[in-house]
Amino acid sequence: xxxxxxxxxxxxxxxxxxxxxxxxxxxxxxxxxxxxxxxxxxxxxxxxxxxxxxxxxxxxxxxxxxxxxxxxxxxxxxxxxxxxxxxxxxxxxxxxxxxxxxxxxxxxxxxxxxxxxxxxxxxxxxxxxxxxxxxxxxxxxxxxxxxxxxxxxxxxxxxxxxxxxxxxxxxxxxxxxxxxxxxxxxxxxxxxxxxxxxxxxxxxxxxxxxxxxxxxxxxxxxxxxxxxxxxxxxxxxxxxxxxxxxxxxxxxxxxxxxxxxxxxxxxxxxxxxxxxxxxxxxxxxxxxxxxxxxxxxxxxxxxxxxxxxxxxxxxxxxxxxxxxxxxxxxxxxxxxxxxxxxxxxxxxxxxxxxxxxxxxxxx
Amino acid sequence: xxxxxxxxxxxxxxxxxxxxxxxxxxxxxxxxxxxxxxxxxxxxxxxxxxxxxxxxxxxxxxxxxxxxxxxxxxxxxxxxxxxxxxxxxxxxxxxxxxxxxxxxxxxxxxxxxxxxxxxxxxxxxxxxxxxxxxxxxxxxxxxxxxxxxxxxxxxxxxxxxxxxxxxxxxxxxxxxxxxxxxxxxxxxxxxxxxxxxxxxxxxxxxxxxxxxxxxxxxxxxxxxxxxxxxxxxxxxxxxxxxxxxxxxxxxxxxxxxxxxxxxxxxxxxxxxxxxxxxxxxxxxxxxxxxxxxxxxxxxxxxxxxxxxxxxxxxxxxxxxxxxxxxxxxxxxxxxxxxxxxxxxxxxxxxxxxxxxxxxxxxxxxxxxxxxxxxxxxxxxxxxxx
Numbered sequence: 090x091x092x093x094x095x096x097x098x099x100x101x102x103x104x105x106x107x108x109x110x111x112x113x114x115x116x117x118x119x120x121x122x123x124x125x126x127x128x129x130x131x132x133x134x135x136x137x138x139x140x141x142x143x144x145x146x147x148x149x150x151x152x153x154x155x156x157x158x159x160x161x162x163x164x165x166x167x168x169x170x171x172x173x174x175x176x177x178x179x180x181x182x183x184x185x186x187x188x189x190x191x192x193x194x195x196x197x198x199x200x201x202x203x204x205x206x207x208x209x210x211x212x213x214x215x216x217x218x219x220x221x222x223x224x225x226x227x228x229x230x231x232x233x234x235x236x237x238x239x240x241x242x243x244x245x246x247x248x249x250x251x252x253x254x255x256x257x258x259x260x261x262x263x264x265x266x267x268x269x270x271x272x273x274x275x276x277x278x279x280x281x282x283x284x285x286x287x288x289x290x291x292x293x294x295x296x297x298x299x300x301x302x303x304x305x306x307x308x309x310x311x312x313x314x315x316x317x318x319x320x321x322x323x324x325x326x327x328x329x330x331x332x333x334x335x336x337x338x339x340x341x342x343x344x345x346x347x348x349x350x351x352x353x354x355x356x357x358x359x360x361x362x363x364x365x366x367x368x369x370x371x372x373x374x375x376x377x378x379x380x381x382x383x384x385x386x387x388x389x390x391x392x393x394x395x396x397x398x399x400x401x402x403x404x405x406x407x408x409x410x411x412x413x414x415x416x417x418x419x420x421x422x423x424x425x426x427x428x429x430x431x432x433x434x435x436x437x438x439x440x441x442x443x444x445x446x447x448x449x450x451x452x
Numbered sequence: 453x454x455x456x457x458x459x460x461x462x463x464x465x466x467x468x469x470x471x472x473x474x475x476x477x478x479x480x481x482x483x484x485x486x487x488x489x490x491x492x493x494x495x496x497x498x499x500x501x502x503x504x505x506x507x508x509x510x511x512x513x514x515x516x517x518x519x520x521x522x523x524x525x526x527x528x529x530x531x532x533x534x535x536x537x538x539x540x541x542x543x544x545x546x547x548x549x550x551x552x553x554x555x556x557x558x559x560x561x562x563x564x565x566x567x568x569x570x571x572x573x574x575x576x577x578x579x580x581x582x583x584x585x586x587x588x589x590x591x592x593x594x595x596x597x598x599x600x601x602x603x604x605x606x607x608x609x610x611x612x613x614x615x616x617x618x619x620x621x622x623x624x625x626x627x628x629x630x631x632x633x634x635x636x637x638x639x640x641x642x643x644x645x646x647x648x649x650x651x652x653x654x655x656x657x658x659x660x661x662x663x664x665x666x667x668x669x670x671x672x673x674x675x676x677x678x679x680x681x682x683x684x685x686x687x688x689x690x691x692x693x694x695x696x697x698x699x700x701x702x703x704x705x706x707x708x709x710x711x712x713x714x715x716x717x718x719x720x721x722x723x724x725x726x727x728x729x730x731x732x733x734x735x736x737x738x739x740x741x742x743x744x745x746x747x748x749x750x751x752x753x754x755x756x757x758x759x760x761x762x763x764x765x766x767x768x769x770x771x772x773x774x775x776x777x778x779x780x781x782x783x784x785x786x787x788x789x790x791x792x793x794x795x796x797x798x799x800x801x802x803x804x805x806x807x808x809x810x811x812x813x814x815x816x817x818x819x820x821x822x823x824x825x826x827x828x829x830x831x832x833x834x835x836x837x
Contacts, residue, residue, distance in 0.1 A: 129546035129571075133539055233629055233658070250628075250654075251638050267629040267658075271566055271588045348538050349570035350588070352563045352631070355659070356496070356537040392540075396532060396547050403495045403535075
């Protein structure tokens, strides 16, 4: 047990941070001590944390740049919302339907990740980034032309418009092209979000520590060396990419079951979103899972906390983002921070012990 | 070194959490003012609409406050940005709730409005959307609309074209990635089957491909269309008109309220818009006293000509005023009590506004007002009698 604790100290701290954050926030929410804004932000925060952690598998562990992550989130969101809309009157037990929806989102996004990964992962670096960006946009656009309706004859599909579905009068349009899915049951809540974060962490952290994870990291560090010792490059690349996509799908499920109007707009599933997730990962430290969690939380909260600035909000947000990025990662800024903390020995030391983490990946 | 980074990250995030928690003192204390909140995109691609609504409502509130408020109570106003994102719109709603909002004017766009309505129904918050035109927006009992619903616009346009025998062959160019546009098109196409004209071409474009319309216009011409129906916004419509003119096509054009504003597009030759017909509740050049006073005040305050969104928002505030007066509501009522009172009052009032005379509401939240058909003549909107 003791050995287990020492070996997994770092992971336990990561789980611990999530659980402690949950306990604090949940008790504050139950005591009505936090604003409605914060309460409402909890589920999106969980979704973005999962997204950041899952993208870190591709970017940090596999070492490939992906700009299509929002596309996989989109797949998870739409497949699960479709399932929930379809079965809302059939499976009346909320948690059972939602569990199935999560599994469907996970599997569908993972499958799409696998299919896209096969051609895409033959590329490397910038080329791969561009192609994933294109696939992300394709997913969004395909969903935008999809019309699915249901009447007593069963399901109707069309890619033209809602009229082309030829439904009976009583038919119900489930996926309405660009208008997306309206009225998904609101099953997501903070506790479920935290459980999903913990499951994501469990999958990702164990993957890193496993034999497969070491193989994936070997590919990242040196493909030729990895190949020469018999690592199956294609298999492990696909494994990492699919897991990353599947977990993004889970985040999509959480997202789609939190708001009642699900549309694939450039804002929520476009490449801007993919880049946003990449920003979470880069700011938190590539390969650093805990950093991803913290930066996803900080960067999601930031624009909401700046609401007081009204029109200057997005401008200030961008400036703060630049400042944070410089402060965290510019070599000069790192030197400066070292000198500053040297001047405040007590403060720095105390904080370091309190935080007490060892490194989680490469920096 | 890394530890220091971590330490700072922890300090910063702790500071943020504390700052965010400090910003809320639980439930707001009830004051002697009505707190009206607004939600819409004031940044990003749709900022034009959000800012118009923000300013339109602001103007009305300033007027009402200067004239002594509603039943003697002043109004406080707070408008929040949603970046045209449903999730951000819900965040904005929650932020306004923390501020102590009694009544919501919003959201500006349909998708955001649906998401916010799903939250506001839990608080029974009275919500009046100036421009969220999808039917789903008013699915809940606490939400009412100022603008026409998309189906009404589609059906109204088809009926108008049919009744007035404007054409026998009609082409449609619409934005399939836009809820407003595809919503109108769907109902237009359905209603067209009952009308004495035929849709010979229905060509879509998306927000990613809205600069070149030569293919769509070519198709319309090949199929012998006499009239092109444009259920889209004026920016794209101005391009379509320019490209149709330069290609030498001679279509009649017919649009909905989204075309309002086409004469104000920069570098657009307004003579191309001559004879364009549109079904809109508001035109800034209308000659009635009320519109002129509004346009003048708006131009003075914000330095630009108001569009239909501003007029809808301006009306929304006066509708709220009428409903409050009818219900005899007071600011010290709880949000839910206020919601109940106003929802009842809405079905009983009749309001003369900029966007329609004797507007009435049914319990389902849709507005009942006569659509106005305008034609562009001599570089001005004029009412078709």
